């Protein structure tokens with residue numbers, strides 16, 4: 566998600582700009598897929614670059630932590646980051662400071678790429694144990710069938726535990 570910001574960088578410090586963020590699908594570096602991204606970015610010209618405030622919502626593609634079915638979580642992506650140009654927008658001279666190494670950068674062709682920042686903040690706001698539905702029944706530990714979709718003849722999970730306990734008890738009694 567790249568935006569040309571040569572004009573914005575030419576403005577005096579304190580000038581603000583708004584960008585609309587709207588994309589049907591956005592694939593970021595193999596591990597984040599965002600659908601129906603909708604939001605906005607406010608850019609504020611600072612003495613170093615552009616302070617970028619993003620407020621967006623999106624559907625994040627993931628898999629259910631219980632039944633492993635593909636699913637989407639709605640996430641909010643809100644962050645504020647300063648993007649610093651690696652070349653001076655006026656003179657074209659390269660700027661190499663510790664700052665450009667640590668922060669998000671604006672590439673030499675003066676494009677601001679929100680992709681990596683969106684990826685990082687999407688990962689941060691993604692639920693750690695997403696569920697495809699409330700009370701997802703998960704997979705049967707015995708045969709692996711998806712218990713949301715059907716039943717199997719395996720004994721309920723708790724019976725395994727009781728069974729193991731019963732077997733232990735029986736052994737104890739044999740020993741005594």
Ligand SMILES: [Zn+2]
Pocket residue numbers: 629630631632633634696697698701702703
């Ligand atoms: Zn599930």
Ligand SMILES: [Zn+2]
Pocket residue numbers: 705706707708709710717718719
């Ligand atoms: Zn089963």
